[in-house]
Every structure is written in C-alpha cells, then in structure tokens.
Ligand SMILES: CCCCCCCCCCCCCCCCCCCC(=O)SCCNC(=O)CCNC(=O)[C@H](O)C(C)(C)COP(=O)(O)OP(=O)(O)OC[C@H]1O[C@@H](n2cnc3c(N)ncnc32)[C@H](O)[C@@H]1OP(=O)(O)O
Ligand SMILES: Nc1ncnc2c1ncn2[C@@H]1O[C@H](COP(=O)(O)OP(=O)(O)OP(=O)(O)O)[C@@H](O)[C@H]1O
Ligand SMILES: O=C(O)CCC(=O)C(=O)O
C-alpha cells in the first residue's frame with residue numbers, strides 16, 4: 001500500500017472514531033486529494049447491496065474492515081443482558097452448553113457463585129432465551145444482513161466481563177483474527193457484532209484494531225509467550241510487529257462495532273477497577289459451507305478444542321469442529337439452507 005493511501009485511510013478511520021488521537025492527526029492536512037473511488041462505479045466485496053448502509057459506511061467497511069454504529073442497542077436491553085449475566089454468575093440459571101471462563105490469574109481458586117467478579121466471560125449462550133435476544137434484535141440484524149445476506153445463523157456468542165488486571169497483564173487479549181476459530185466459508189459473509197455495555201476505551205481494555213488487515217490472509221496463530229500467563233484458547237498472531245498501526249475504538253453504551261473475521265484485533269489490559277462489559281455474536285450466511293482444516297494453520301485450534309471438548313464432555317474422538325459448530329449454530333433470520 002502506498003504511503004499516501006495509508007495516510008488517507010488512517011485519517012478516514014480517525015475522523016470516524018473521534019477522540020484525542022483523531023484530533024491530533026486530523027489537525028494536519030493531507031497533501032493528496034480524494035481517491036478515484038468517488039468518480040468510478042463501485043465494486044464492493046465485503047458488503048452487499050441492500051440500501052441499509054450509506055455509501056460512506058460501505059466504503060468505510062470495505063476499506064477498513066469494521067464499522068461503528070452509534071447507539072444501536074437500547075439501555076433497557078443492555079440492562080436486561082446485564083441482569084441475566086449476573087443471574088448466570090450466581091448460578092440461578094444454568095443454560096445448557098453455556099461455558100464460564102475465569103481469568104487465568106484466578107483459575108485455580110475456588111469458584112464463588114455469589115461473586116460475578118470471578119467471571120472473565122461466558123460463551124455459547126444460544127440456549128439462554130434472555131441473552132439470545134441480543135442475536136435476534138431487529139435493529140442489529142438489519143445491519144448484520146448487509147454482510148451475511150438474508151439467511152442468517154448465529155454461530156458464536158459471548159458476554160465479556162474483562163476484570164481489572166491483576167498486575168500480570170493476563171486480562172489482555174492478544175492480537176488475532178477470529179477466522180482462526182472458524183471452519184466455515186465464504187469468509188466475507190461472516191461478521192462479528194460487538195456491543196459495548198458501558199463506556200469502553202483503551203483504559204478499561206477496549207477493542208483495538210488494525211484497520212485494513214481484513215484484506216490480508218489468515219496468519220498462523222498460537223499462544224503468545226507472556227510471562228504472566230495467557231488465557232486458554234487466547235491464541236495470537238505469531239511475531240506481530242506493526243503495533244504502531246493500532247487504533248483503539250472508543251464506544252458508549254449501546255454502540256456496536258461490526259467487524260470482518262480477518263480484521264486483526266485484540267484488547268489491552270483493564271487498568272480500571274471496574275469490569276468492562278461487552279456482548280457479542282458472530283453471524284454467518286446459512287448458505288455457507290464447512291471446510292476441513294486439516295493441513296491448514298487452523299489445525300492447532302481444532303486439535304486443542306477437540307481435546308477440551310472430548311475430555312470435558314466424555315465424547316469420542318471422531319467428533320470434528322464441523323459437528324460442534326453445526327450443533328450450536330442457531331437460525332435467526334431466513335432459512336437454514338446449508339450450514
Ligand atoms: C470464536 C470467535 C473468536 C474467538 C476468540 C476468542 C478466543 C477464545 C475462545 C474461543 C473459543 C472458540 C470456541 C469455539 C467453540 C466451538 C463450539 C463449542 C461447542 C460447545 O458448546 S463446547 C462447550 C465448551 N466450550 C469450550 O470448551 C470453550 C472453552 N472452554 C473454557 O474456556 C473452559 O472454561 C475451560 C477453562 C476449558 C474449563 O472450564 P471448567 O471445566 O469450568 O474449569 P475448571 O475450573 O474445572 O478448570 C479446568 C482446568 O482449566 C484451567 N483453566 C481454567 N480457566 C483457565 C483459563 N482462563 N486459562 C487457562 N487455564 C484455565 C484450570 O486451571 C484447570 O486446570 P487443571 O490443570 O487444574 O486441570
Ligand atoms: N508488548 C506487547 N506484546 C504483545 N502484545 C501486545 C503488547 N502490547 C500490547 N499488545 C496487544 O495490543 C493490544 C492492545 O493493547 P494496548 O496497548 O491497548 O494495551 P496494554 O498494553 O494492555 O495497555 P497500555 O498500552 O494502554 O498500557 C492487545 O491485543 C495486546 O495484547
Ligand atoms: O472483548 C474483547 O476483549 C475482545 C474479544 C475478542 O476479540 C474475541 O473474543 O474474539
């Protein structure tokens with residue numbers, strides 16, 4: 001990518017996000033003028049034609065691999081998700097298939113069900129009616145459809161309750177691409193919706209992204225060599241160097257980021273005393289298909305996940321990632337045509 005193209009893109013990202021870094025960069029004029037995209041017919045690869053996104057929003061996602069929609073989820077809904085999350089932590093409800101993860105810094109201590117502050121995140125809430133409402137909100141699906149098309153499956157769900165860092169920096173999530181975990185294609189029909197349940201910025205371990213990286217390949221992932229420990233399955237891109245290109249996204253409660261599964265992203269440690277909360281779902285098109293990850297860079301995560309699942313659930317070794325995903329995918333709109 002040329003220097004001026006990179007500069008223009010960074011400025012577009014910052015203008016869109018706001019915040020102090022944005023103001024500082026935008027204070028300097030760009031020397032090159034606007035790209036030819038304005039005068040030629042558009043070729044879109046990452047978004048679909050359905051008149052929901054403005055041309056500017058489409059171009060932003062195509063170019064950067066993410067898009068922020070402000071104030072998309074209501075405070076009333078977020079309060080309901082928060083209440084249900086607390087009930088799950090207190091073990092008042094136990095939805096089937098739901099997985100509770102504690103931060104590795106406290107993974108060996110006794111679980112105290114009265115204390116939701118022991119939970120780093122919950123995953124696979126597809127059987128919890130109250131939380132799963134998130135994945136069916138019409139205001140959310142309206143945007144999801146711009147990336148997936150009309151037949152929509154919810155594939156992977158999470159509430160992340162990032163704890164104050166213990167001092168070991170284990171609350172960080174290394175820079176990664178979500179596609180590493182996914183054995184379904186086509187890639188461009190997968191999207192993550194990630195909604196802030198409160199004000200989120202760099203200080204409380206908000207999302208940081210490397211704009212434009214969705215245009216590159218899936219890179220090899222493995223555990224980072226961190227002295228203070230790494231959470232289970234938190235693989236990161238090996239030998240990542242381009243730290244200067246990171247953009248920290250600042251969000252208010254209800255703001256939602258939609259991002260591409262190849263976009264390199266992560267989150268820093270939470271330097272506040274609060275538990276930073278977000279709710280998310282990965283969606284894909286039901287017309288998609290599964291791939292065999294044997295012989296690819298994704299083989300290591302399949303092996304690890306299979307190990308955890310066959311041990312924890314006493315299943316036999318013939319189970320594949322495809323079986324697991326097929327089992328937990330849920331239709332949220334249209335028809336379940338294939339996956
Ligand atoms: C996917 C989109 C992008 C995502 C990126 C995010 C990355 C992270 C995870 C991604 C997961 C992808 C999942 C794909 C899912 C496919 C579909 C699965 C279908 C299912 O429903 S399977 C359901 C189970 N789900 C999982 O297995 C997911 C991961 N599992 C966990 O996180 C579990 O909490 C855990 C830790 C494996 C076991 O939990 P539990 O049995 O409750 O824990 P114990 O206290 O008994 O501890 C057991 C053992 O683990 C150690 N431990 C606990 N927590 C951690 C931790 N945070 N980090 C490292 N190690 C941990 C604990 O110390 C114990 O160790 P021992 O040595 O004492 O045995
Ligand atoms: N030294 C590092 N080595 C590996 N990954 C890092 C390093 N520093 C930051 N990252 C990764 O970059 C992303 C964002 O980190 P960020 O710099 O915001 O957080 P932090 O280093 O915890 O806090 P801060 O730099 O604000 O004190 C995370 O994915 C984090 O894992
Ligand atoms: O909320 C976060 O810290 C980021 C989580 C994330 O990227 C993931 O789980 O894939």
Ligand SMILES: [Fe+2]
Pocket residue numbers: 176177178265
């Ligand atoms: Fe991720």
Ligand SMILES: [Mg+2]
Pocket residue numbers: 268
């Ligand atoms: Mg840092």
